[in-house]
Amino acid sequence: MSSPTTAVSTRGHILIVDDEADVRETLEALLTSNGFTTSFAVDADSGLRAMTERPYDLVLLDVKLPGRSGLAVLQEFRRTQSTLPIIVLTALKDIDVARAAFKNGAQDYIPKPWDTDELIAQILRAIEQRKLKEENRHLRRALKARYRLENLIGKSKPMQKVFDLVEHIAAARATVLVTGESGTGKEMIAHTIHNLSPRASANFVPVNTGSMPDDLLESILFGHVRGAFTSAVASKKGLFEVAHQGTIFFDEIGTIGLQTQAKLLRVIQEGEFMRLGGNETIKVDVRILAATNVDLKDLVRQGSFRDDLYYRFNVIALHMPSLRERWEDIPLLLDHFIRKYTAENSKPPARFTPEAMQALLAHRWPGNVRELENCVERAVVLSS
Secondary structure: OOOOOOOOOOOOEEEEEOOOHHHHHHHHHHHHHOOOEEEEEOOHHHHHHHHHHOOOOEEEEEOOOOOOOHHHHHHHHHHHOOOOOEEEEEEOOOHHHHHHHHHOOOOEEEEEOOOHHHHHHHHHHHHHHHHHHHHHHHHHHHHHHHHEEOOEEOOOHHHHHHHHHHHHHOOOOOOEEEEOOOOOOHHHHHHHHHHOOOOOOOOEEEEEOOOOOHHHHHHHHHOEOOOOOOOOOOOEOOHHHHOOOOEEEEEOHHHOOHHHHHHHHHHHHHOEEEOEOOOOEEEOOOEEEEEEOOOHHHHHHHOOOOHHHHHHHOOEEEEOOOHHHHHHHHHHHHHHHHHHHHHHOOOOOOOOOHHHHHHHHHOOOOOHHHHHHHHHHHHHHHOO
8 A cells, every 4th residue: 555665754754546557656755856755545444444543744646546536535634634736647637526626625636647746846936835824823822722711812921920829729619709909801811720520510709799789699699488478379480590610700809788698608617508489498409609809808897798707808819910910911902802803893814013012002091901902903803
């Protein structure tokens, strides 16, 4: 099936799939004299088998093969080798076949008989294009690994510390308290912790507790039984049950009333609660994350937040830095948002002028990343 030559490869290893011995011999002589190593396959099955035995830099594939056509082999190749350049060899009159080859993912086609110089040029071009794509892919992957975590972006030291902490705590069950100003991305970091955890396949349930009356919040969190209050015409699950085996995230935890805090403490300690108006104990397995933009210690001193609940929430503290603390990330964020909103609004690619960039870097951004994102979206939408 496959018989590699002894030539030293300086330009790549090419698989030739063709049932005509004279074609294979001609291609071998041409390619080895130009610095390539070659392997052969004489039909569809041996070609597919060869692909599993070693990596290749390019495939020269004849359309007319015994058993199955080259186009069928091309489809099989594409399922497992999405980036491998494949050049189809076809008779000059087979223009429709050439079109079909392009449709099925061929890099190019070469009519028989071929022009020697053009053949080598096409092969070199295809291999070089693949190398560039691979290099770009590796570069993007490296940049993502270095400056991104899920949808979070940052190369600054404060954000790199956040990334490191998230990667350490994601797999744990411990409660996490996320602190930081409004607009710094506290819910996004909570969602990232969930997505990187073993609970990622279960629900992530956010709860915005701000200015919600205690009785309504309790019903939402713990559910209620039929008749628990006037409008309770049927029993209903609470968000803790919805979040079972997943994660529940409390935004602005400092706004919860003392009555609900006591019930919340029991869930954290015992993993159980009762529905509003019910007497049945319900057990849940939920990881709890919380966020606040105020100092909970101050609320504890004021008597509006239980100290035992504070210590239960503050097992792991994660601070989201303000944009003023991570100004080096502003160009990265601007690039991310301008790409996002030009695509969403079907606008052509755009960039900020040096003067605009200078003004954006000088701004204090009291609304943090949220303000920055809104600014970019507005600029994209209104730009002519």
